[in-house]
Every structure is written in structure tokens, then in C-alpha cells.
Amino acid sequence: MPRHIVCLTYDFDTESGFIARGLTTPTSLSRGEFGLTASRRLVDMLEQRGLPSTWFIPGFTIESHPRECEMVVAGGHEVAHHSWAHVPPALQSREEEDADMARANEAVRRLTGRAARGYRSPSWDLSENTVDLLLEHGFEYDSSLMGGDYIPYRARRRDHVKLGEPIVYGEPTGLIEMPITWSLDDHPHFEFLRTKEFTMPGLKSARSVMESWYDEFVYMQKTVDWGIVTYTMHPYVIGRGFRMLAFEGLLDKLAAAGAVFMTMEDAAREARERRMV
Numbered sequence: 001m002p003r004h005i006v007c008l009t010y011d012f013d014t015e016s017g018f019i020a021r022g023l024t025t026p027t028s029l030s031r032g033e034f035g036l037t038a039s040r041r042l043v044d045m046l047e048q049r050g051l052p053s054t055w056f057i058p059g060f061t062i063e064s065h066p067r068e069c070e071m072v073v074a075g076g077h078e079v080a081h082h083s084w085a086h087v088p089p090a091l092q093s094r095e096e097e098d099a100d101m102a103r104a105n106e107a108v109r110r111l112t113g114r115a116a117r118g119y120r121s122p123s124w125d126l127s128e129n130t131v132d133l134l135l136e137h138g139f140e141y142d143s144s145l146m147g148g149d150y151i152p153y154r155a156r157r158r159d160h161v162k163l164g165e166p167i168v169y170g171e172p173t174g175l176i177e178m179p180i181t182w183s184l185d186d187h188p189h190f191e192f193l194r195t196k197e198f199t200m201p202g203l204k205s206a207r208s209v210m211e212s213w214y215d216e217f218v219y220m221q222k223t224v225d226w227g228i229v230t231y232t233m234h235p236y237v238i239g240r241g242f243r244m245l246a247f248e249g250l251l252d253k254l255a256a257a258g259a260v261f262m263t264m265e266d267a268a269r270e271a272r273e274r275r276m277v
Contacts, residue, residue, distance in 0.1 A: 004221050005228040005267050006259040007178070008046075008053040009143070010235055011120065012039060012072070016060040016086035020122065021195065031236060038239020039068045043075045045244070049251065053077045054264040056120040056143075059084035059107035069111055078263040079108055080118035081139070089127040098133055105137060117265045120144055124180065131157040134175055141176040141268040143230065148179040150220045150227030152271040176268045176277050178230060184213060185232040190243065206246035214253050221257070226274065228267050 015032035018024065046053055055072050057079055062069045073079060083089075084104040089097045108116045119134055121144040134142055134155075142155055155177040158170035182188050189209045193200040213231060220227045238247055254261075262270070271277050 002221070002225045004217065004224075004226070004259060005270070006217065006254055006261050007228055007230045007264050007267055008051065008233070008261065009120075009230060009264060010039075010042065010053060010055045010233050010238075011082060012055050012057045012061050012069070012235055013082070013086055014058075014061045014065060014236070016058045017122070019060075020086040020088075023195070033236075035234065035236035035239065036065060036068050038235035040071065041239050041244065042235055043071055043077075045248065046077070047075055049255075051251070051261045052263045052266075053261075054080055054118065056080045056082035056118075057108070057111075058082045058086050058122075059104035060086065062107040062111050066111075073112055078118070078265050079112050079116065080120060080143075080264065081105060081108060081116035082120050083122045086122040088123045088125040089121050089130045090125040092127060094127075094129040094133075097127060097129055101133055101137055117141065118143060118178075118268070120180075124182075128158075131155050131173060131175060135173060139175065141178050141264065143178040143180055143264060145177050146179055146181050147177070149181070150224050150229065152179065152228065152268060152277045153177050154277055176271060178228065178264055178268055180230055180232055184216060184230065186237045186243075187232075187234055190237050190240075191234075206243040207249070210246045210250040214250055217254055217257065217259060226276065228271070230264070 013032060014035045015029045018028045018032050055077055057069060081104055084100045105115050117140045119139050119142050124144050126144055147153060154172035155175040156170045156172050160168040188200060189204045191200060191202040217229050220229055
């Protein structure tokens, strides 16, 4: 019987992403702070609709804003790992990444009573050490890579890549990869961000983006009997009022089309049980 899953995921960065980029003026920080208001709005909306979700929460957010993080847990949502300080692993040494991973997991443990099962890297930029470290720390799934769309796969380690030579793939591991894509992430569509290095124009029509997001689900239904669409959102982005209206409209259409809403942990477990990975 066909079964088409939707994972609603929230990267609850608050101010951490701005601080990691050196954007520490009051206005920059206030953009992340809006995520506190938006998180309450989102949790209430999810409760009203009876929808599960997964929140990737940096240790920074857990320790800086415990009340809002406790609200997420009280709502029955999965809390997953999103580093401590939102520094991309690709910019860290192995020792730095290991220490950051352990520190953030301890924050998750204090918040939820258990270590995180899932991981998503800041800025979706893994290092050559990340998969090894995730396995060492006992993670079940990662959600940082883009090598698929609807079907999870096993994360590899030690691919051999050298300019001028064919790629040689490394060994698959027991870590389940729950693939993502920038096109199903609210941040590049909506956020205007200007730094010395680049400008992200953002500010697209919320309803147009939600129409594209719905089309992704329709195409999954058309092409596979079992699959997962993962939407990645940030409370301070999707939580603006006019975007919330468009997002709620998407949820209505997905529900009417037969979407099964699950946490990423549960979806990854189902993929394993069905031997999809």
C-alpha cells in the first residue's frame, strides 16, 4: 500500500547562526530573537493540528532559551542535534568538532532525558570526520546531505576526491541519511541577508514557494510507492504572519492529499524496518 511521509523540521537557531557568522550587532541578533515568538506560534499551530515534528536545536539555544525549548519537548516533538554554536563542521578540526558534538549532546540530554538520535550540521557542510564522529557518538541518522530526495540511504565515509580523477566512493555505514535540499529550506527563499562576502536576496512570495513545496510532494506520490519529503524551516523565518498563513495552507493541502506526518526519528526507523536502506 502506498505510503507518503512528510517530515516537518525546524532548525531552532535563534541568535546562534548570526553569532557564528560574526553578525553581532543588535539588529542582527534581534532577527534570531524573533524565533522565540515564532517558536511559540509554531508549537501552538502544531498542537492544534495534532502534527508531530522534529526540532534541530543548537546547544546555544537550549542553554540560552530553556523555556522555549522545554515548550517544544512538552509538545511531544523530537529534539535532534544541531551543534552547540552553529559553526559548520567543515571549519573545525576533528577535536573541535568532537568536543562541540559532545557538548551539544549533553545539552540535549539535560533537556529531554536522552541523547539525540538525529543530527543536522550547521549550514549543511559536513567535514571529512563528521560521519565517523556521528557513529562514535551513537547517532541513528543524519540530515545534512543531498544525494537523494525521497528515499533515505546509507551515509558513506572516506570518498576519494581529487581534481582531474574520477570519484571513488567510500564505504556505506550504518548511519541513515535523510536527504535534504536547499530548495525545500525556507531560509534561502525568504531571508534577506547581506554580509561583506555575499548577499542573499530572499523575500520571495510565500504562497509561490509553498506551491512548489506541495508540487514536490505530488511528484513523490507520482513516482514512488513509499517515500519521505523533508521540509526544513527556521522559526524566525517561517514564523512571520503572512508566511504562517501560506504554510498552514500547505499543511491543509498535504493532509487532504494523504500525507503521513512523522518525526524524522520515526521515519528513519520505518525506512530501516522496510529495508529501504
